[in-house]
Amino acid sequence: MRYDQARWADEDRYEPLLIEKRSETVEIDDAPLPEELTRDELTMAAPAEPELARHYTRLSQETYGVDSGPFPLGSCTMKYNPALLERVASDENAAVHPDRPDESVQGTLEVMATLQEWLGRIGGMDAVTLQPPAGAAGEYTGLLITRAYHEQRGEDRTEVVVPDSAHGTNFASAAMAGFDVVELPSGDDGRVNLEALEAAVGEETAALMLTNPNTLGLFERDIETVTEVVHDAGGLVYYDGANLNALLGQARPGDMGFDVMHYNVHKTFATPHGGGGPGAGPVGVREDLAPYLPAPHVRETDGGTYERYEPAHSIGKVHGFEGNWLVLLKAYAYIRRLGDEGLADASAKAVLNANYLAERIDFEVPYGPFHHEFVASAGDRDAADVAKHMLDHGVHPPTTKWPELVEEALMVEPTEAESRETLDLLVAAFDAAGDADADALESAPHRTTASRIDQVAAARSPRLSWRALDDGGSRTDP
Numbered sequence: 001m002r003y004d005q006a007r008w009a010d011e012d013r014y015e016p017l018l019i020e021k022r023s024e025t026v027e028i029d030d031a032p033l034p035e036e037l038t039r040d041e042l043t044m045a046a047p048a049e050p051e052l053a054r055h056y057t058r059l060s061q062e063t064y065g066v067d068s069g070p071f072p073l074g075s076c077t078m079k080y081n082p083a084l085l086e087r088v089a090s091d092e093n094a095a096v097h098p099d100r101p102d103e104s105v106q107g108t109l110e111v112m113a114t115l116q117e118w119l120g121r122i123g124g125m126d127a128v129t130l131q132p133p134a135g136a137a138g139e140y141t142g143l144l145i146t147r148a149y150h151e152q153r154g155e156d157r158t159e160v161v162v163p164d165s166a167h168g169t170n171f172a173s174a175a176m177a178g179f180d181v182v183e184l185p186s187g188d189d190g191r192v193n194l195e196a197l198e199a200a201v202g203e204e205t206a207a208l209m210l211t212n213p214n215t216l217g218l219f220e221r222d223i224e225t226v227t228e229v230v231h232d233a234g235g236l237v238y239y240d241g242a243n244l245n246a247l248l249g250q251a252r253p254g255d256m257g258f259d260v261m262h263y264n265v266h267k268t269f270a271t272p273h274g275g276g277g278p279g280a281g282p283v284g285v286r287e288d289l290a291p292y293l294p295a296p297h298v299r300e301t302d303g304g305t306y307e308r309y310e311p312a313h314s315i316g317k318v319h320g321f322e323g324n325w326l327v328l329l330k331a332y333a334y335i336r337r338l339g340d341e342g343l344a345d346a347s348a349k350a351v352l353n354a355n356y357l358a359e360r361i362d363f364e365v366p367y368g369p370f371h372h373e374f375v376a377s378a379g380d381r382d383a384a385d386v387a388k389h390m391l392d393h394g395v396h397p398p399t400t401k402w403p404e405l406v407e408e409a410l411m412v413e414p415t416e417a418e419s420r421e422t423l424d425l426l427v428a429a430f431d432a433a434g435d436a437d438a439d440a441l442e443s444a445p446h447r448t449t450a451s452r453i454d455q456v457a458a459a460r461s462p463r464l465s466w467r468a469l470d471d472g473g474s475r476t477d478p
């Protein structure tokens with residue numbers, strides 16, 4: 001496919017900021033605030049409505065999203081977000097003020113309680129909090145619950161065991177929750193090595209964090225033994241729900257022996273990704289951990305009404321109120337729309353699509369059999385160059401260089417939402433990168449709005465405000 005992304009300005013400039021197009025300076029009246037916090041005038045963008053509409057349309061044409069084409073970013077589960085969910089969340093009755101008394105928001109609380117119950121049923125968990133605002137925040141919450149649980153039992157457990165194939169947030173969440181991180185080397189087959197696990201766990205172990213299928217897409221065949229080993233040592237087993245899209249209606253973490261888990265609703269139930277928030281990362285726990293859940297928690301009373309309350313040993317708040325409610329409402333609508341059969345079908349198709357794609361591409365896939373995602377190797381090519389080259393073919397590339405178990409990793413997760421034709425488009429993009437010579441790979445992409453950007457400067461010195469430009473900086477200055 002010939003692909004050209006929009007370019008709406010000169011060679012070296014993208015769509016200008018609104019304030020660069022048209023601005024006006026307004027005077028500010030006296031404010032009852034300290035002088036150092038106020039200013040006398042403010043320069044603001046002043047576009048006419050058509051300029052505004054075109055500005056945002058152009059920006060959307062200069063970027064790439066799941067509404068533009070396939071987005072097989074492994075581990076991220078970039079599934080298409082149906083427009084219906086936006087409609088549900090934008091209903092004027094949906095956004096009730098969180099400070100309203102319980103008796104005046106019974107419908108909202110009922111939907112929250114129902115979502116808690118459905119998530120519990122899907123994950124095999126006894127109680128669920130909706131409060132954490134992202135998967136990583138869910139990990140942190142789950143680990144605070146783990147800490148509180150051990151403390152309540154008078155046990156001082158200081159270590160969390162994390163496999164080397166785990167997502168970086170697992171290590172970070174464990175450290176942020178005050179634990180020492182013990183890294184668990186994977187076995188030769190890419191799964192948990194039971195001998196290494198037995199050597200790693202002991203009296204100090206508070207928890208093992210694991211995702212299943214793991215980040216190579218491999219199902220942990222010995223999962224029941226894994227959870228038993230940790231339980232025998234007195235630890236809990238935490239399920240990183242990032243890969244739950246492989247299991248919906250097929251298997252449940254709770255039945256495998258996991259005690260605590262988070263759900264990335266943006267990866268599994270088609271809500272938008274929040275980039276660390278404002279998303280949602282509900283946490284599920286087994287029954288005896290429910291008293292530690294964050295407050296407020298929602299429950300149905302004996303009289304059939306709904307109320308917010310503080311669980312007996314609550315770890316407190318990890319976010320305001322009941323979490324990002326309108327994001328959660330989208331997850332509710334998605335689950336309700338698909339039902340049991342639809343959810344199971346989504347996972348089955350996610351697995352089928354990954355297997356179809358892996359079979360069709362010419363890159364080596366060293367580990368398998370896998371489920372909803374797989375990790376191919378770019379071999380002697382640079383995985384980042386392969387990814388940049390794929391951009392010129394109108395697709396988003398896979399995740400690159402992670403997990404490090406695979407040389408020049410290309411981590412591919414097509415999701416259930418893509419048709420066979422779209423998967424073939426991805427195959428063509430992989431083929432083109434596989435056939436490209438070194439020059440073509442290193443200079444790509446050519447057909448996108450922006451070519452190679454300075455990723456290090458963008459990450460280390462982001463210019464997130466127009467004021468940085470106003471102060472004389474440029475878009476590309478680090």
Ligand SMILES: Cc1ncc(COP(=O)(O)O)c(C=O)c1O
Pocket residue numbers: 075076134135136137166167169170211215240242243264276279281
């Ligand atoms: C395996 C895994 N665990 C945890 C996370 C963290 O989730 P979130 O992005 O919702 O914070 C991710 C995110 O990509 C992930 O892939």
